[in-house]
Amino acid sequence: MLELHNVTKRYAGKTAVHNLDLRVTPGKIFGFLGPNGAGKSTTIKMITGILPVDEGSISINGKDIEKDALEAKRQFGYVPDTSDSFLRLKGREYLEFIADVYDVPEEVREERLARYASLLQLNEALEDKLHTYSHGMRQKVVLLGVLIHQPDVWILDEPLTGLDPKSANALKELMREQADAGKIVFFSSHVLEVVEQLCDEVAIIDEGSLRFQGEMSDMRQEFQEGRNLESLFLELTNDA
Numbered sequence: 084m085l086e087l088h089n090v091t092k093r094y095a096g097k098t099a100v101h102n103l104d105l106r107v108t109p110g111k112i113f114g115f116l117g118p119n120g121a122g123k124s125t126t127i128k129m130i131t132g133i134l135p136v137d138e139g140s141i142s143i144n145g146k147d148i149e150k151d152a153l154e155a156k157r158q159f160g161y162v163p164d165t166s167d168s169f170l171r172l173k174g175r176e177y178l179e180f181i182a183d184v185y186d187v188p189e190e191v192r193e194e195r196l197a198r199y200a201s202l203l204q205l206n207e208a209l210e211d212k213l214h215t216y217s218h219g220m221r222q223k224v225v226l227l228g229v230l231i232h233q234p235d236v237w238i239l240d241e242p243l244t245g246l247d248p249k250s251a252n253a254l255k256e257l258m259r260e261q262a263d264a265g266k267i268v269f270f271s272s273h274v275l276e277v278v279e280q281l282c283d284e285v286a287i288i289d290e291g292s293l294r295f296q297g298e299m300s301d302m303r304q305e306f307q308e309g310r311n312l313e314s315l316f317l318e319l320t321n322d323a
């Protein structure tokens with residue numbers, strides 16, 4: 084379970100996230116949706132412990148991200164929207180490093196590496212250094228780093244941006260596979276089509292405040308059956 088209680092974040096006096104309450108249960112793909120500047124990345128950075136929470140609290144499988152940071156961080160894998168860490172390492176070295184950090188046994192890591200590198204078409208690139216990778220390839224190697232330790236919770240910030248259609252499709256299938264295996268897949272997006280296709284549950288944030296949280300089907304019902312997600316989104320975020 085991933086829970087946010089009354090979470091607030093300010094940057095130099097400006098409120099980026101305001102009193103946010105979220106509850107994400109296992110076995111679901113959860114889409115965190117909002118326009119540019121809505122507060123999605125700020126929220127994800129607080130969930131992952133990159134940014135401190137100004138008010139409220141966040142727990143992952145019952146572990147508080149601030150009071151019990153190490154245990155909370157063991158629960159999730161994180162794919163940021165851009166990745167420029169460990170650029171001097173080769174792809175394979177980066178993945179070995181992550182597998183070491185999470186104590187993944189040798190045989191298990193080899194098996195996962197073989198399966199997921201091939202699925203994401205990264206095999207050949209693993210012997211190259213990360214600084215030679217394109218944006219999409221970096222996204223994929225970070226994703227592989229998550230898949231190699233199979234956390235209970237996946238947190239992905241705009242994960243499909245920059246992926247070619249084949250890789251995007253592979254990622255969508257992996258997200259579904261993880262959710263069906265009882266894990267939480269929490270991802271942010273402003274691509275409505277993706278959210279509509281993929282999510283079991285959705286939260287919409289705008290100007291730092293939650294506008295809606297619920298099942299995809301509830302959302303359609305609440306805002307008149309038959310309307311498409313785009314018109315609901317525009318209405319909820321006052322952009323219409």
Ligand SMILES: Nc1ncnc2c1ncn2[C@@H]1O[C@H](COP(=O)(O)OP(=O)(O)OP(=O)(O)O)[C@@H](O)[C@H]1O
Nearest residue numbers: 094095099117118119120121122123124125126273
């Ligand atoms: N480091 C920062 N310092 C000051 N303000 C910031 C900082 N980071 C974000 N903001 C502001 O906080 C608000 C929320 O930004 P955030 O990046 O969380 O939005 P987002 O929903 O992820 O947007 P996008 O879809 O464009 O990535 C915006 O008004 C943004 O300008």
